[in-house]
Amino acid sequence: PITPLRLDGQRQLETPPVDRPRLVGWYEGGPTPGEAGTAIAVGHRDTTTGPAVFAGLAQVKPGKTVEVRRADGRTAVYSVDRVKVFDKLGFPDKEVYGATGRPELRVITCGGLFSRRTGYTSNVVVFAHLTATR
Template identity: 90%
Template sequence: MVPSRYRRRPWYRTRAYRLVRTALLAVVLVTVVSRCGAGGGAAGHGPDAVAASGSSRADGGDPAPPPRPLPRSRPTSFRVRSLGIDAAVTPLRLDRNRQLETPPVDTPKLVGWYQGGPTPGEAGTAVAVGHRDTRTGPAVFAGLAQVGPGKPIEVGRADGRTAVYSVDRVEVYDKAGFPDKEVYGPTGRPELRVITCGGLFSRRTGYTSNVVVFAHLTATR
């Protein structure tokens, strides 16, 4: 048997992997919702210059100790019961222009999860995106702005476990002044950002804003 100090750690648990993943996330989130909804339009400039920031809490109290982060496992389902959302999840990659893809417009009920970032329940700030609407009607995140603080977001994983996040707050940001540090910055605990289009819609320029849900991990099962 190989002594424990000489055993190779799995590639996804090495410090080098975490650093590379963080750097990649910083680049691709420049266009994290560049094609969201029927109108398009980018959300901010990405967290490429983001410094450490505090955890998001709606009540301003002392943060409760979070559950132990889960190991890496791809997401399979996304549920917000208070909004009637029970959706399958599709992984999102970078296209040839190094921009993050969005869920297929012809399957508007899918939620996209950036697979280069944290998986459900994993340490770090995970990102999920989805369409508000398409040319055929409302899409999966049509009512996202109405989710209330404290409501659970349940994300199923391929390993059979579920990461449960609680909503801290919902913000609507103008795309011209998108606060990259606030949305994408590290928080010291497993968190989730759910993003879709919002604001006013113009056929020429698309939506003017983005809806961002801030949530943090409160349970695993």
């Protein structure tokens, strides 16, 4: 299941509710999958109840495909270019969210070290580009 997400008061991208660990969030202020530009998907790595929708995201390898079912019933097919882990304190907004000349996808979850007090120290980001629509 998918839910729309917005920017919060600090202009940070919201996340899906923690009590819905299988829910994926889409940034509704950006392009939809298959459109020119960078579509953004966000989900949890885990919650207090166990693994969540993007638990294995850090293990995705370049060349793998990501398929996204669009609202019009078609499927946008992306090919993974790279997977990077970025520290949250220096997160490269332009590199991750910046405009591109082609349809791209970023899939984002938490990563790095975890502390009950502060949460995860990093974010895992999958960078992919559109290779087909069917």
